[in-house]
Amino acid sequence: MTDHSIPVAATADTNSNNNSSLWQLSCERLVAELPEQQFNTWIRPLPPAVITDSAEAGGLVVSLRVPNRFKLDWIRNQYAGRIESILSELAGRPARLDLALATRDSQARLAPAATATPTSQPVMAPGQVLHNGLRPVSINPGNQASPTVADGTQGGGAAMLAQPSQQQAQKPQSPPQNLPPSASRHRINSALTFDNLVPGRANQMARTAALHVAGAPGAMYNPLFIYGGVGLGKTHLIHAVGNALLKDKPDARVLYLHAEQFISDVVKNYQRKTFDELKAKYHSLDLLLIDDVQFFAGKERTQEEFFNAFEALLAKRAHIIMTSDTYPKGLADIDERLTSRFDAGLTVAIEPPELEMRVAILIKKAEAEQTPMPEDVAFFIAKNVRANVRELEGALRKVLAYSRFSHKEINIQLAREALKDLLSIQNRQISVENIQKTVADFYKIKIADMYSKKRPASIARPRQIAMYIAKELTQKSLPEIGELFGGRDHTTVLHAVRKIGGERQKNTELNQQLHVLEQTLKG
Numbered sequence: 001m002t003d004h005s006i007p008v009a010a011t012a013d014t015n016s017n018n019n020s021s022l023w024q025l026s027c028e029r030l031v032a033e034l035p036e037q038q039f040n041t042w043i044r045p046l047p048p049a050v051i052t053d054s055a056e057a058g059g060l061v062v063s064l065r066v067p068n069r070f071k072l073d074w075i076r077n078q079y080a081g082r083i084e085s086i087l088s089e090l091a092g093r094p095a096r097l098d099l100a101l102a103t104r105d106s107q108a109r110l111a112p113a114a115t116a117t118p119t120s121q122p123v124m125a126p127g128q129v130l131h132n133g134l135r136p137v138s139i140n141p142g143n144q145a146s147p148t149v150a151d152g153t154q155g156g157g158a159a160m161l162a163q164p165s166q167q168q169a170q171k172p173q174s175p176p177q178n179l180p181p182s183a184s185r186h187r188i189n190s191a192l193t194f195d196n197l198v199p200g201r202a203n204q205m206a207r208t209a210a211l212h213v214a215g216a217p218g219a220m221y222n223p224l225f226i227y228g229g230v231g232l233g234k235t236h237l238i239h240a241v242g243n244a245l246l247k248d249k250p251d252a253r254v255l256y257l258h259a260e261q262f263i264s265d266v267v268k269n270y271q272r273k274t275f276d277e278l279k280a281k282y283h284s285l286d287l288l289l290i291d292d293v294q295f296f297a298g299k300e301r302t303q304e305e306f307f308n309a310f311e312a313l314l315a316k317r318a319h320i321i322m323t324s325d326t327y328p329k330g331l332a333d334i335d336e337r338l339t340s341r342f343d344a345g346l347t348v349a350i351e352p353p354e355l356e357m358r359v360a361i362l363i364k365k366a367e368a369e370q371t372p373m374p375e376d377v378a379f380f381i382a383k384n385v386r387a388n389v390r391e392l393e394g395a396l397r398k399v400l401a402y403s404r405f406s407h408k409e410i411n412i413q414l415a416r417e418a419l420k421d422l423l424s425i426q427n428r429q430i431s432v433e434n435i436q437k438t439v440a441d442f443y444k445i446k447i448a449d450m451y452s453k454k455r456p457a458s459i460a461r462p463r464q465i466a467m468y469i470a471k472e473l474t475q476k477s478l479p480e481i482g483e484l485f486g487g488r489d490h491t492t493v494l495h496a497v498r499k500i501g502g503e504r505q506k507n508t509e510l511n512q513q514l515h516v517l518e519q520t521l522k523g
């Protein structure tokens with residue numbers, strides 16, 4: 001069902017090549033990063049990954065099959081996070097690793113990573129698409145996941161990536177376990193609901209608006225435009241709306257799709273000259289949930305077709321919810337007649353979650369894995385992993401795997417060990433000095449002005465922004481920060497933190513600048 005390849009390819013060959021070269025490129029990065037012996041022991045012997053694009057997972061699902069339990073635990077524990085971030089970076093989309101034991105059948109086809117041929121050796125049958133929703137398979141090593149089979153009737157990239165294995169090709173295809181029978185039609189991931197979306201200040205407005213739409217689509221807030229940085233729960237939220245509406249009205253015509261799927265639909269229909277089909281598909285919906293519309297940038301034909309669908313849907317009071325990494329006016333290379341329409345309903349941001357919300361998310365996610373998480377450990381992780389919820393999940397996964405692998409109970413010491421790479425990277429990168437330099441560069445002031453007593457707004461404001469970021473991204477206390485800003489009083493720092501934090505909620509441009517600065521600092 002989630003059927004396009006990486007990035008959007010038209011032929012089976014291109015898909016396989018993209019698939020394989022993405023994995024090869026990641027291996028090249030790992031060769032450069034890891035000590036030779038580690039790479040040769042753990043990574044080189046792996047068969048090439050099978051990479052599919054999964055709307056449910058909100059990005060790429062990278063399926064790696066490992067020959068034994070020991071290796072599985074070790075790779076999951078030591079390398080999974082890094083492999084995911086390399087692949088995400090290379091593909092320009094979130095990538096999630098689905099690690100599992102190789103079946104006997106697939107073992108026969110294991111080939112060393114470094115000798116991967118341009119065509120991958122996938123472990124799936126044609127028409128099968130890896131489905132792991134957003135439930136990380138890797139949290140549960142008891143799950144010896146041969147990939148769950150999802151509906152592949154839409155055909156397309158992922159199906160074309162796969163080569164049949166005798167045994168699997170004969171298996172009857174059953175619907176994925178955690179999706180309702182209609183899910184393939186709606187492309188909604190039933191695992192992403194309001195129930196398991198932790199509320200907090202960071203998503204308050206977006207969640208409230210989304211609940212409203214789910215209860216009365218077509219009424220208020222149409223279109224609803226949700227924006228925010230990576231991994232903050234935008235995809236989760238719009239799936240939640242779809243699930244809530246379908247629970248109430250199972251016959252509602254709802255469709256979730258990633259913007260790239262719309263692009264690839266336009267391309268397909270353009271080639272086949274079947275625009276009526278495109279219209280029939282999109283113009284008849286009651287609720288369209290479309291993720292990452294920033295991907296429409298520079299795609300004129302797509303923008304035109306989306307404009308038509310948009311107008312048709314609004315005219316019949318169908319609801320449209322979009323997500324993006326930036327607010328409508330900040331979208332580059334998208335026609336203004338579209339961006340102004342995006343802004344015509346309600347535009348809301350999702351912010352990075354604050355500490356308490358991060359703790360609540362960790363506890364909830366651990367509960368879902370039937371592993372109680374001591375509160376002090378949740379605080380420890382939440383204090384150290386601030387970037388976004390996806391990273392928080394990654395850290396949780398590491399801690400759980402480490403505990404399981406080492407047969408030790410979860411406590412702060414264990415979490416510290418499990419996350420030591422991550423912690424050392426953070427400590428290295430985010431110092432107050434680094435923040436001062438980055439902010440000074442960004443606003444084109446001298447670094448010395450961070451410590452000076454100068455008061456013109458062009459200097460005082462960046463200084464306040466740097467203080468705010470220092471409080472957000474470091475463990476320093478207010479007096480310590482004040483000291484590092486030319487011996488200022490802690491009340492000055494508190495004033496800056498409150499002022500910039502408050503403005504951030506209302507001022508989209510400032511919010512955007514802060515996102516850029518935070519991402520830069522987090523590397």
Ligand SMILES: Nc1ncnc2c1ncn2[C@@H]1O[C@H](COP(=O)(O)OP(=O)(O)OP(=O)(O)O)[C@@H](O)[C@H]1O
Nearest residue numbers: 058134196197198230231232233234235236389390
């Ligand atoms: N408030 C929350 N409560 C529980 N889980 C959350 C919350 N916010 C995000 N998540 C989880 O974090 C992960 C990333 O969320 P999601 O994919 O929705 O992010 P996104 O904003 O769409 O990111 P991207 O822009 O990279 O696609 C998902 O597993 C999601 O379930």
